[in-house]
Amino acid sequence: SELGPDAVMLVYEHSGGRTLDSLPDEEITDALLHDTWRQVRALQSRRIAHRRLVGDAILVDRSGTVILTDLRVGEIAAGEVLLRMDVAQLLVTLGLRVGADRAVASALGVLGPDAVADCLPMLQPIALSRSTRATLRRLARERAEREREAVLEASRQAKLLRAEQAADLSGEPSAAGPAAAGKPDKKAVRAEQRAEKRALDEALEEAREEDMLTQIRHEVLRIRPQAPVEPVRLERVRPRTLISFIAGAIGGYFLLTQLTHIEFGPLIANAEWGWVAAAALFSAASYFAAALALLGFVPERVPFVRTVAAQVAGSFVKIVAPAAVGGVALNTRFLQRAGVRPGLAVASVGASQLFGLGCHILMLLAFGYLTGTEKTPSLSPSRTVIAGLLTVAVLVLVVTSVPFLRKFLFTRVRSLFAGVVPRMLDVLQRPQKLVTGIGGMLLLTACFVLCLYASVHAFGDGTTSISLAGVAVVFLAGNALGSAAPTPGGVGAVEATLTVGLIAVGLPSEVAAPAVLLFRLLTLWLPVLPGWLAFNHLTRKEAL
DSSP states (O other), X not given: OEEETTEEOOOOOOOOOEEGGGSXXXXXXXXXXXXXXXXXXXXXXXXXXXXXXXXGGEEEOTTXXXXXXXXXXXXXXXOXXXXXXXXXXXXXXXXXHHOHHHHHHHHHHHHOHHHXXXXXXXOSGGGSXXXXXXXXXXXXXXXXXXXXXXXXXXXXXXXXHHHHHHHHHHTSOOTTOHHHHTSOOHHHHHHHHHHHHHHHHHHHHHHOOOOHHHHHHHHHHHHOTTSOOSOOOOOOOOHHHHHHHHHHHHHHHHHHHHHTTOOHHHHHHHOOXXXXXXXXXXXXXXXXHHHHHHHTTOOSOOOHHHHHHHHHHHHHHTTSSOHHHHHHHHHHHHHHHTTOOHHHHHHHHHHHHHHHHHHHHHHHHHHXXXXXXSSOGGGSOOHHHHHHHHXXXXXXXXXXXXXXXXXXHHHHHHHHHHHHHHHHHHXXXXXXXXXXXXXHHHHHHHHHHHHHHHHHHHSSTTOOOOOHHHHHHHHHHHHHHHHHSSSGGGTTHHHHHHHHHHHHTTOOHHHHHHHHHHHHIIIIITTHHHXXXXXXXXXXXXXX
């Protein structure tokens, strides 16, 4: 009822009654089934699809009248597919309560044979509600258990019969003498095995039961033998597809926010394209290095080209997840799909990450020593850094001194090394694999450092004086912060760290900012589209 130009009053009537699920079997009469189908026919005559004709949506009031409720997921002006899905759903709902014969007979009496026969292609689990699919799976498990019990009973009876026959034969004298009596007759053994197999097959055939969908299908085909039975192709929106679209939207949002305030005209006019091409080449080579770094810790045989494609797909994944999380999950999933057992896949990726962390720290210390702190005093440890390290040391002492915390930490560390350490031992037994892993990690870092170095020279105008070791220190520090940052791909934290670091090692700000932008474009943003294509390709090939 309207209450004015801006208000509406909606009144509900409490009908009372019980749902079909709560009714006992003896109260579900043919008249009640007929009334239920009349309500569905009324909806379908107005092109309304209910979309959820399950037991708790069918209400029977005190006078025995059927009321269809729970129309919140229904659709108006529904197409034929949705209307036929409603018929198929109600056939299964009623069949689970009163049997396929009564459910089909009641539908034929109201809708007619043609309308019922048209729903046969919809008799498939994907077209049914979630609760109905769960019920069908439960009934399938019960049928399989009954069939298994029947086969086991038949096998037990066959063994008892064979034992009785052997006991009877053992008491009879052998015509060929004692030597022949000790040897089993091969023909007799084969005959017994065939008989036992035949008995098991007969027991399985006798115990086999048709599922509800098959029973309904057979009941309809008795009325309409020419009715189409081939299931139509129906697909639900998969969570992976939904996540893929959400990830693409998030990646596009971050990309636009990064690029809206950049003036590309001066950047393109002042860039040296030879260095830009070199930076792009180093960025592309990093995916091959990443594949080597991963395969070096996987003793099993995994295709190299597909591994490279997985690393390219990681360029898309790290846009929507922190760098330290997305790559680990993707590589673990990839190795599992490649045939590596789940525990070993996790251990391989963990060993790669652990070894990569050690290499990262060692290279940071080595390049920091080479760079020195004469021209870059800002890179030397500050009081804040020293205070933070001391705080961490105190926390470690407190944790190791408290028994409860020490036990908790020991349990977590032991669970990690329980898989990683044995995996490392497996890799150590194959020096070629170990060299591949170490070489891949060093090559991966070198590719990124050279990419940043080339990006700096692309805007340096030939006058930039910066050492390769200084660029390596800046990259390693920025990469460490980007891995720790919770933003996807380290967006924001990496750009700020790299820009400040390049300025600290003596690079002008008008060169440092576009160099970092070019580096991030080549290593983060431009590979997003190829990464998305690789991700979908590997998904279709069931490699992810």
